[in-house]
Amino acid sequence: MKARLAGLALGLMAAAAGVQASDVHWEYKGKSGPSHWSELEQGFSACKTGKQQSPIAIHGAKPANLAPIDFHYAPGAAEVVNRGHTVQVNLDAGGTVTLPSGDYKLVQFHFHTPSEETVNGNHYPLVAHLVHKNDAGELAVVAVLFKQGRENAALKGVFAALPAAAGEKHPVEGGVDVAAALPADHAYYAYMGSLTTPPCSEGVHWQVLKEPVEISKGQLASFRKLYAMNARPLQALNGRVVNIVN
DSSP states (O other): OHHHHHHHHHHHHHHHTTOOSOOOOOOSSGGGSGGGHHHHOGGGTHHHHOSSOSOOEEOSOEEOOOOOOEEEEOOBOEEEEEOSSSEEEEESSOEEEEETTEEEEEEEEEEESSOSSEETTBOOSEEEEEEEEOTTSOEEEEEEEEEESSOOGGGHHHHHTOOOSTTOEEEOTTOBOGGGGSOSOOOEEEEEEEOSSTTOOEEEEEEEESSOEEEOHHHHHHHHTTOSOOOOOOOOOTTOOOEEEO
């Protein structure tokens, strides 16, 4: 049991730091796709046996008297990396966030198309998962949903120069102000879940912002040119309650 917990902690911390927890090849379709992730490596077993997996279908959320999210993000230097499964933006000092579960440091964010989670049966064209880690190595994710519309000025530098090849990385010109990429309304859905990629480690605090933000057709196309689909299928709730905080 101690060894399993230690492995889980290492997997969570590696993912939070933007480091691949394993060199095993996996993808979103075929023999290395989501239905086979658990078969690729022993450490991926939670992808099949876990009972609190992400993403989920959000509907019928229960109102909860939880604290609002208190964002303390800061603009600063950032590096954009093509991870081979998505594009990830690593932040040197992105700031912090206070959630009902405590204080966390923002370490990176990455994208999935379409949105992995659904809200009332609908997928959005894109989602950004903002990954945070606390002093104990625990993870929390804030998901920002995107709808097609105007150019997203806050992320212009990211989408203007997405690395074309897996492993390619470079600084984001002008840095990134993550706070400017958030919607005005910080109402959110909350639930306990997991990483949405191998090793699918559980114990992740999820907050999905209710209000989407806009992204242009061109920005969306620039990401989909690299990754036309990189979303894990929806996972069973297994009795979990999804809360909504307005």
